[in-house]
Amino acid sequence: MEYLKILFFMTGALMYGQNTFTKATVKSVNVYYNVAEIYQTIKTDVPEGISEIVVNNISNELMEESIQLSPSSNASIISVQYTTDYGKEYNQSNDAVMKIQDSIKEIEDIVDKLDITKSTYLKTIELLDKNKATYEISTTEGIKLDVPGLIKLIDYYNTKRIELNDKIFLIDRQKEQYVLTLDKLIKKRKLNPEEQNKKSTGKLIIQLLSSKAETVSVGIKYLTSNASWYPMYDLEIKETNKPINLVYKAVVAQKTGIEWDNVKLTFSSGNPDLYNQAPVLKAWILKYVDSEYLKSLQRAFKDQVMKLNTIQSIIGETNLKNEEYNINTSINENQLNISFDADIPYTIASNGKPYNIRLAENSMPATYKYYAVPKLDSEVYLMAEVSQYSNYYFLRGEANITINGDYVGKTIIDPNQISDVLHLSIGKDKRxxxxxxxxxxxxxxxxxxxxxxxxxxxxxxxxxxxxxxxxxxxxxxxxxxxxxxxxxxxxxxxxxxxxxxxxxxxxxxxxxxxxxxxxxxxxxxxxxxxxxxxx
Missing domain, CATH: 2.60.40 (Immunoglobulin-like)
Known part of the structure; x- marks a missing residue:
C-alpha cells in the first residue's frame, strides 16, 4: 500500500506546473555559402496565462541575434533563450522540473529495492530446492525413511514455494507499474535518448502568454554556421557543332546536430550579413612610416598568401565521396543574390559529409575553337565561347567536362568578368x-x-x-x-x-x-x- 501511495504521488508530478516540452520539426532550409537559415515549427497545447515551452531538436550552434518567432494564434511571445545545456542552466531554478527529477529518483530507488527483494526470494527458493534434493538423496542411499517427517517437509516446501512465487509475481506487477510511470516522467523531461535526437543539444526556452487554453503553432527561424554549399557544374559535349549540355549541381554538407529530413531546400549565393552598415569615407591623412616596419608587413602578407595557397591546394586535392541526387529546381534572381529552389523535399544527414545534388539542366549554345601557345605549352586546347552568359545564372565554381561520355578534366567557370563572352577551357585535344x-x-x-x-x-x-x-x-x-x-x-x-x-x-x-x-x-x-x- 505504501508503494501505491508513492506511485500516485509520482503520477501527480506529471501534471504539475505549466512547462511544456516539445520537438521542433525542420520544414525548410535556405543554405548560403557558409551559413544556413533554418525554418522549423512546433505545435503544442498551452494553458491560460504564462507558460514555458522547452523546444528540443534545435541546431547545436546558432546566431542568437537571428532568432525569429512567429506564433500562429493570439498568443504573445514574452521571451526566448537559447541553450545547449538545459539540465545545468535551468533545472535548479524550475520547481516543476525539480519535482519531476525528484520523482524519477524516488521511483528508480523503489525499483532497485524491488529487484533486491525479488533476488532474495529467488535465493530462498534455490535453497529450498537444494534441501529437498539432499533429503531425497539420503533416502535412496538406505537411510531409514521418516514418513511423518517427509510429509511435513513436503507440506512446508510446497507452502513456502507457493508463498515466495506469489510474492515474486506481485513484485513483477509492481515493477511494471513503476517502470511505466518512470517512462512517462522521462518523456516529460525529454531525457530518453530514443525520444530525443542524440546529436542535437540545442534548445529554445520560450515564454509565452495566452489568453486561454489552446493549441499553439510557432514558426522558428534562425541562422547557423554549421552548414554550407558550393556550386559545381557538368559540361557534357557530344559534338563541337552542337550546344553544351549544362548541368547545375550543389555540393552541400551540414553538421547542425539535427537531421534535415524531407525538407524544402534553397541554395543561395553569398552570405546573409547581420551588419548592413554602408561605408562612409573619412579624412585620409598621409604620414611617414618606418621603411623596415613596412617591409615586415609586406613579408607577413607574403607568408599569409603562401599559406592560403597551400590550404587551397590541399582542399582542391581532397577526394569527395558524394551522394548524387536528381531534383527539379527553380532559379530565382533578386537584386542581391541568385537562389536555386529545389521543387521536391530532400534529406541531408547531420554528418558533415558532402551530398552532390543535381539541380537542373540547360542547353547552352557555344562557339568552339582550338587554342595553342606553343612557347608555354606544347598542347592544343579546345575552347568554348559562350555569349550572353548572364542568362545562365552562373556562380563561380568548378566544372567537370565530358566529351562523348568520356571524362576529360575540370575547368573553372568564373562569371565575374568584364567581357561579354565567357571563355571556357574544355581540354587538350591529342589529335x-x-x-x-x-x-x-x-x-x-x-x-x-x-x-x-x-x-x-x-x-x-x-x-x-x-x-x-x-x-x-x-x-x-x-x-x-x-x-x-x-x-x-x-x-x-x-x-x-x-x-x-x-x-x-x-x-x-x-x-x-x-x-x-x-x-x-x-x-x-x-x-x-x-x-x-x-x-
Whole structure:
C-alpha cells in the first residue's frame, strides 16, 4: 500500500506546473555559402496565462541575434533563450522540473529495492530446492525413511514455494507499474535518448502568454554556421557543332546536430550579413612610416598568401565521396543574390559529409575553337565561347567536362568578368599537334663596338589529325623594351595580328583534315654590349 501511495504521488508530478516540452520539426532550409537559415515549427497545447515551452531538436550552434518567432494564434511571445545545456542552466531554478527529477529518483530507488527483494526470494527458493534434493538423496542411499517427517517437509516446501512465487509475481506487477510511470516522467523531461535526437543539444526556452487554453503553432527561424554549399557544374559535349549540355549541381554538407529530413531546400549565393552598415569615407591623412616596419608587413602578407595557397591546394586535392541526387529546381534572381529552389523535399544527414545534388539542366549554345601557345605549352586546347552568359545564372565554381561520355578534366567557370563572352577551357585535344622550333641558320648574335645584335627566328607548325575541319587560334610573342638602349625590330610575322602593347602575335589557322600549316616569327634585338638581357 505504501508503494501505491508513492506511485500516485509520482503520477501527480506529471501534471504539475505549466512547462511544456516539445520537438521542433525542420520544414525548410535556405543554405548560403557558409551559413544556413533554418525554418522549423512546433505545435503544442498551452494553458491560460504564462507558460514555458522547452523546444528540443534545435541546431547545436546558432546566431542568437537571428532568432525569429512567429506564433500562429493570439498568443504573445514574452521571451526566448537559447541553450545547449538545459539540465545545468535551468533545472535548479524550475520547481516543476525539480519535482519531476525528484520523482524519477524516488521511483528508480523503489525499483532497485524491488529487484533486491525479488533476488532474495529467488535465493530462498534455490535453497529450498537444494534441501529437498539432499533429503531425497539420503533416502535412496538406505537411510531409514521418516514418513511423518517427509510429509511435513513436503507440506512446508510446497507452502513456502507457493508463498515466495506469489510474492515474486506481485513484485513483477509492481515493477511494471513503476517502470511505466518512470517512462512517462522521462518523456516529460525529454531525457530518453530514443525520444530525443542524440546529436542535437540545442534548445529554445520560450515564454509565452495566452489568453486561454489552446493549441499553439510557432514558426522558428534562425541562422547557423554549421552548414554550407558550393556550386559545381557538368559540361557534357557530344559534338563541337552542337550546344553544351549544362548541368547545375550543389555540393552541400551540414553538421547542425539535427537531421534535415524531407525538407524544402534553397541554395543561395553569398552570405546573409547581420551588419548592413554602408561605408562612409573619412579624412585620409598621409604620414611617414618606418621603411623596415613596412617591409615586415609586406613579408607577413607574403607568408599569409603562401599559406592560403597551400590550404587551397590541399582542399582542391581532397577526394569527395558524394551522394548524387536528381531534383527539379527553380532559379530565382533578386537584386542581391541568385537562389536555386529545389521543387521536391530532400534529406541531408547531420554528418558533415558532402551530398552532390543535381539541380537542373540547360542547353547552352557555344562557339568552339582550338587554342595553342606553343612557347608555354606544347598542347592544343579546345575552347568554348559562350555569349550572353548572364542568362545562365552562373556562380563561380568548378566544372567537370565530358566529351562523348568520356571524362576529360575540370575547368573553372568564373562569371565575374568584364567581357561579354565567357571563355571556357574544355581540354587538350591529342589529335591536334603543335610544334615550335628555332631556325638555327636564321638565329645569330653579332658583336659590335658598342652594342650586340641578336636575331631569333622560330617556325611554328600545326597539324590537324582529325577527320573534320577546325580553326586554331595560335599565339606567340616577342619581347618589349624597358630601356632606350634596347631596341626590338620585328622581321617576320606571317601576317599575324600584332598587339604592340603586349608584344603578342595571333594567327587564325583554318585546317582541313590531315592538313599541316606553318608560320614563322623573327625579331632582332639590339642592346648594350656590357649588359646581359633576360632572354
Amino acid at each position: 591536334v599537334n603543335v610544334k615550335r622550333e628555332k631556325v638555327k641558320e636564321l638565329t645569330s648574335t653579332k658583336l659590335f663596338s658598342s652594342y650586340n645584335e641578336s636575331v631569333f627566328t622560330y617556325d611554328i607548325s600545326v597539324r590537324n589529325n582529325k577527320n573534320t575541319e577546325i580553326a586554331v587560334q595560335l599565339k606567340d610573342q616577342y619581347p618589349l623594351s624597358s630601356s632606350n638602349d634596347i631596341t626590338i625590330d620585328l622581321l617576320e610575322t606571317d601576317h599575324a595580328n600584332d598587339n604592340k602593347e603586349l608584344g603578342v602575335l595571333t594567327w587564325i589557322l583554318n585546317l582541313k583534315p590531315n592538313e599541316t600549316k606553318k608560320v614563322r616569327v623573327s625579331y632582332k634585338i639590339k642592346y648594350h654590349k656590357d649588359k646581359v638581357l633576360n632572354l
